[in-house]
Amino acid sequence: MRKYILLVLILLTAVSCEQFKDIQNVDAIAQIGANVSVTTTTVAADVPRPDSYVVKFTNYDDKYEVSSKTDANGKVAVNDIIPGKYTVTVSGEIAYKGFTYYYSGSLTNINIIESGKSYNVDVVASKAGSLILKEIYFNGASGYYFKDQFYEIYNNGDEVQYVDKLCIGNILPTTASTTTYEWIVPDGHPENYIYMASVWQVPGDGNDYPVKPGESIIIAQGAQNHHALRPASPVDLSGAEFETFIVNQTVNPDNPNSINMDLRVDFNVFGTQWLVTVFGGAYAIFIPEETIDNTTWVTPKGSSSKAKEVLIETVIDAVEIVNNATKITQKRMPTSLDAGATYTGATYTGKSVSRRIREVKEDGRIIYWDTNNSTEDFQVNPQAVVRRDGVGVPSWNTWAK
Amino acid sequence: MKKYIIISVIALSAIFNAQAQGSKTITYPTALEINQAQALWFNTSNAAGMIVTPLNNYNTLSVGYNVKNGEYRLQQEGNQQALKINTSGATNLGKARLWGEFTYQNITETDTRYNTTMLDVVPDMPYFVGDPNISYWKKQSYNMSVKAASPVLWDLVAFGASANYFTKNGAKQIDPRSESFKYGISVEPAVVFTLGTKHSIGLTFLYLNSFERTVPVNSNNQQDQIAYIMRGVGNYTDGVVGSLSGMGTFYYKTNKIGTSLQYNFNGDRSALLAEVKSSFQVVDVFQTPTKPRRMGTTAQMLMGGNIQYINNGDDFTSKVTLDGYHKNNNGIEYIQEIDATYEVQQWVTIAKFIRSRYVFNAATLKFDLYRNSDEGYDWMAGAQGIFSDRTDEYILPHSTFTAKNVYGELFGKKNIMAGDNSVLIGINAGYNFNLGGGYDYNGAEPTSKVVKDLYERDNAILCANYYQVGLDIKASFPIGKSTALYIAGNCQYLRSNDTMNDNLYACDNDGSNFRWEYKTADLRNPSQRVIATISIGFTF
Numbered sequence: 001m002r003k004y005i006l007l008v009l010i011l012l013t014a015v016s017c018e019q020f021k022d023i024q025n026v027d028a029i030a031q032i033g034a035n036v037s038v039t040t041t042t043v044a045a046d047v048p049r050p051d052s053y054v055v056k057f058t059n060y061d062d063k064y065e066v067s068s069k070t071d072a073n074g075k076v077a078v079n080d081i082i083p084g085k086y087t088v089t090v091s092g093e094i095a096y097k098g099f100t101y102y103y104s105g106s107l108t109n110i111n112i113i114e115s116g117k118s119y120n121v122d123v124v125a126s127k128a129g130s131l132i133l134k135e136i137y138f139n140g141a142s143g144y145y146f147k148d149q150f151y152e153i154y155n156n157g158d159e160v161q162y163v164d165k166l167c168i169g170n171i172l173p174t175t176a177s178t179t180t181y182e183w184i185v186p187d188g189h190p191e192n193y194i195y196m197a198s199v200w201q202v203p204g205d206g207n208d209y210p211v212k213p214g215e216s217i218i219i220a221q222g223a224q225n226h227h228a229l230r231p232a233s234p235v236d237l238s239g240a241e242f243e244t245f246i247v248n249q250t251v252n253p254d255n256p257n258s259i260n261m262d263l264r265v266d267f268n269v270f271g272t273q274w275l276v277t278v279f280g281g282a283y284a285i286f287i288p289e290e291t292i293d294n295t296t297w298v299t300p301k302g303s304s305s306k307a308k309e310v311l312i313e314t315v316i317d318a319v320e321i322v323n324n325a326t327k328i329t330q331k332r333m334p335t336s337l338d339a340g341a342t343y344t345g346a347t348y349t350g351k352s353v354s355r356r357i358r359e360v361k362e363d364g365r366i367i368y369w370d371t372n373n374s375t376e377d378f379q380v381n382p383q384a385v386v387r388r389d390g391v392g393v394p395s396w397n398t399w400a401k
Numbered sequence: 402m403k404k405y406i407i408i409s410v411i412a413l414s415a416i417f418n419a420q421a422q423g424s425k426t427i428t429y430p431t432a433l434e435i436n437q438a439q440a441l442w443f444n445t446s447n448a449a450g451m452i453v454t455p456l457n458n459y460n461t462l463s464v465g466y467n468v469k470n471g472e473y474r475l476q477q478e479g480n481q482q483a484l485k486i487n488t489s490g491a492t493n494l495g496k497a498r499l500w501g502e503f504t505y506q507n508i509t510e511t512d513t514r515y516n517t518t519m520l521d522v523v524p525d526m527p528y529f530v531g532d533p534n535i536s537y538w539k540k541q542s543y544n545m546s547v548k549a550a551s552p553v554l555w556d557l558v559a560f561g562a563s564a565n566y567f568t569k570n571g572a573k574q575i576d577p578r579s580e581s582f583k584y585g586i587s588v589e590p591a592v593v594f595t596l597g598t599k600h601s602i603g604l605t606f607l608y609l610n611s612f613e614r615t616v617p618v619n620s621n622n623q624q625d626q627i628a629y630i631m632r633g634v635g636n637y638t639d640g641v642v643g644s645l646s647g648m649g650t651f652y653y654k655t656n657k658i659g660t661s662l663q664y665n666f667n668g669d670r671s672a673l674l675a676e677v678k679s680s681f682q683v684v685d686v687f688q689t690p691t692k693p694r695r696m697g698t699t700a701q702m703l704m705g706g707n708i709q710y711i712n713n714g715d716d717f718t719s720k721v722t723l724d725g726y727h728k729n730n731n732g733i734e735y736i737q738e739i740d741a742t743y744e745v746q747q748w749v750t751i752a753k754f755i756r757s758r759y760v761f762n763a764a765t766l767k768f769d770l771y772r773n774s775d776e777g778y779d780w781m782a783g784a785q786g787i788f789s790d791r792t793d794e795y796i797l798p799h800s801t802f803t804a805k806n807v808y809g810e811l812f813g814k815k816n817i818m819a820g821d822n823s824v825l826i827g828i829n830a831g832y833n834f835n836l837g838g839g840y841d842y843n844g845a846e847p848t849s850k851v852v853k854d855l856y857e858r859d860n861a862i863l864c865a866n867y868y869q870v871g872l873d874i875k876a877s878f879p880i881g882k883s884t885a886l887y888i889a890g891n892c893q894y895l896r897s898n899d900t901m902n903d904n905l906y907a908c909d910n911d912g913s914n915f916r917w918e919y920k921t922a923d924l925r926n927p928s929q930r931v932i933a934t935i936s937i938g939f940t941f
Contacts, residue, residue: 026731113751326640
């Protein structure tokens, strides 16, 4: 017995010693400095550059933000950083020959813990005019109702866009978590892709579904008047342009007016509807260069999860939605597509996320924020609204009320 | 575990009782009190010293009911009702001395806020989960302590040890709720060297190990609940209880080591005992045992000491006690990232920094005067002053929470004998004078509930002047040769209607809603609190 007591005492002492050793030589926190240089290596030489860029350091854990402007050479030194994990976002814009060019770039989840380190952010330029995911209603309504999910895609630019062949889907992992995947792809460059769990595609031959500047389309999980079916639901989706109707099932009815999307990748589509997690998915819209081959897929190391790889360069817009603020550091979408994340914080509340208004043109057309950082670009709405802000309905939609 | 505790307690009581049979008369409350005051070594960390100034043999067993009610309280404290069963005793075991105590409590706390997970909320632990919902807790605790002292060997040295084991469990009863469990054990070997008949010195070493585990959950699993992952001085990270992404199990691992040194002079009528002690404690806080993520660490250094001086006259016994300590607690936070390697998938610490400091200084000076009698004492009177100075600091962004107070109290008791029956009546009156303090928050959420509802209100409470009066009655009735039944009641009343910095420590007229903002006099009642205890027990 005595030797066991002695052994226990030795073990306890060893454990406590380890605990005491861990906290030796821990310094008190102090502010540090960091240098950032902004480069434009992938931007064509004939595209004009802004005079300066805004560099923002965001520490989501501490809710701490430092912002500064670069000099004309794209360099800035910031001295009041609290050591921690930061997302560094760079933005800039310049008006040139009637167009506005938006520059954006970011570094996500970098550890800034030593003073004097330098960081390079390579920015990309985009002309205003792309289709954007304007509003996403994913978290369902009271009573565990989730059939009223919808996605609104808006023409934020100056030219007519055709949504024929436009794809929408969500990537893996379906929910933000500490679980991550090491994808294995044929070309050996997993960093060039996002990995779709499901993909739906708008039919059409290339000019069937025009969307004018200031107009939007609604993609409904089910194009029904959900508010009438379930009063807790905030939306009537019977006028939706498209719906993700699952064929060969009778549980959810088909709205004959709404155009059915084509299910191209169904690795994460189960049962009678396209249900993306009410905790918030990571969504992308893109137009594939070729027909999607759903007989091939990729899997991550050590997992049987299937996904369709999609080249990042074909993605038009992407939005990361996470469960709550604590999950922002567990985002899934590559930072080149979305440097941040947005969230509603709870499920089955009828809340949605939508882009913030950047400006209203003289003709009343609204331009929304699109800096590829959904933390900055999006707002949380107490209730989802179809075509918020009174944006336009495409002329070919004759059934919308 | 519970059954072993109960068996141990029964065995302990039986041993003490068997040892005590036929050897003594009635133990009156006054005799117990004065004996504990005279047993200077018993009031130190050194168990071996019990052989130098022993407690008389005694046994008690009591059942009590405690109530704490009223708005003059910290937000997390709530109101409380508790059933308490206590037994303690001291006896000889051969030539050795033995003392033991066991306490069971069944506690209901109502109207608590901003504590989702902790069984005991203490300022030393900034890393916990809070929520704004008014809630209530159910708790149970078992606490067992023993002290043993060997006889003095070779006229030179005595050995001893004290040990404590406690376990506590509880559950918060409103979403977000939690189920929590805590246990701890401490051992403190001790030695006393007697240098002649008047001088002795003592030395102890302390080791404590404790573990607490708490699981936040929701009853309504379709309604996520907001929670705050606290980091000190009003800083927090947003959290959610419920859903797939909700907070995981929190657990706390505590290790503590300490030492103390005592010197005792025993004169013919007077005695002095001085003690210095220090301890070092580390508490590591983690979330999710299967993929541990560090939520913080506290490293606490405590240094303190006390001096007891007693004069045992024929008619009077007087005692002066001076006690003080300095506590420095560092809050360490970690920068971590997930190692996403398929085979690993674990949180890795990249850096760690001291982000917050919690310094607490306290000193107590107490004087007791007893008019001796055969039953212990006829009356006693005394006074005490307590100084406390709390400074909590979050280093970056810099925020402070401070409170400095001095409390003075007069007290007295009168023992009335009616035949063999005794009625001990005591009164006390005190006043707390605030010397300064305030809350200066410069973090990211100055308008948050945590800042406005928790820290600002708590600071208002801790920086308020208040007065306290109390009444204590203990009636003792012999029911056998060496057994007495006693019934005791104690009631303390605290009241503050102080204003400072436009804060008013008052509640609505209906008493329901504590206010910290300014209101006109006709709309308020003073903020007050009642702490009452009633118990029935035996001494044998």
